[in-house]
Amino acid sequence: MRLVLLGAPGSGKGTQADLLKAELGIPHISTGDLLRAAVRAGTPLGLKAKAVMEAGQLVSDEIVLGMLEERLAQADAAAGFILDGYPRNLAQCAALETLLARLGQPIDVAIKLEVPSELIVERIAGRAAEQGRKDDTPETVRERLRVYAEQTEPVAGHFAQLGKLRVVDGVGELAEVSQRILGALPAGAPSAA
Numbered sequence: 001m002r003l004v005l006l007g008a009p010g011s012g013k014g015t016q017a018d019l020l021k022a023e024l025g026i027p028h029i030s031t032g033d034l035l036r037a038a039v040r041a042g043t044p045l046g047l048k049a050k051a052v053m054e055a056g057q058l059v060s061d062e063i064v065l066g067m068l069e070e071r072l073a074q075a076d077a078a079a080g081f082i083l084d085g086y087p088r089n090l091a092q093c094a095a096l097e098t099l100l101a102r103l104g105q106p107i108d109v110a111i112k113l114e115v116p117s118e119l120i121v122e123r124i125a126g127r128a129a130e131q132g133r134k135d136d137t138p139e140t141v142r143e144r145l146r147v148y149a150e151q152t153e154p155v156a157g158h159f160a161q162l163g164k165l166r167v168v169d170g171v172g173e174l175a176e177v178s179q180r181i182l183g184a185l186p187a188g189a190p191s192a193a
């Protein structure tokens with residue numbers, strides 16, 4: 001199962017991807033996590049990405065694609081994956097499709113988690129207190145939400161045109177939301193449950 005998880009910052013994508021990973025037995029690949037690891041490790045790529053991330057803007061398509069290609073080439077991704085945070089704009093969407101077509105492994109489904117914006121702001125404030133992410137400040141969150149609406153929403157439209165988009169209500173208990181996601185997956189999806 002090759003799955004793309006879409007949803008605004010704070011919609012719970014990362015948490016749900018971790019739960020799904022256990023259910024489906026496929027890796028959770030978060031470009032945000034890959035970038036944060038590069039920033040922590042102080043790699044040249046991390047140094048380039050740091051200021052862009054702290055401003056709530058998108059790191060260059062080229063950097064993120066290179067990182068993603070490397071990650072997808074690892075053995076555990078052969079059986080499928082849950083992509084979280086990628087594609088973030090239509091150019092990334094096209095790059096992903098070209099890459100996966102070359103591997104003969106197209107995306108099966110895109111799940112969009114829908115959460116009202118008041119709740120998003122509340123959730124991110126909670127996460128900021130818990131995790132201390134540098135990009136969870138109120139100004140940066142506003143910018144990330146703006147970038148999401150402007151650049152990432154069209155990606156959902158693209159998957160809808162392909163008939164691959166499923167919209168899932170992201171409000172509720174974690175287990176409840178993950179059951180909704182599992183229920184929205186195409187029939188025959190492998191499950192470790």
Ligand code: AMP
Pocket residue numbers: 009031032033035052053054056057058059060061064084085086087088092135144
């Ligand atoms: P996330 O953890 O997905 O919210 O990502 C945190 C930050 O990492 C974003 O605000 C961007 O600055 C950067 N980032 C993550 N994924 C991407 C991507 N696919 N393209 C560009 N920038 C990204």
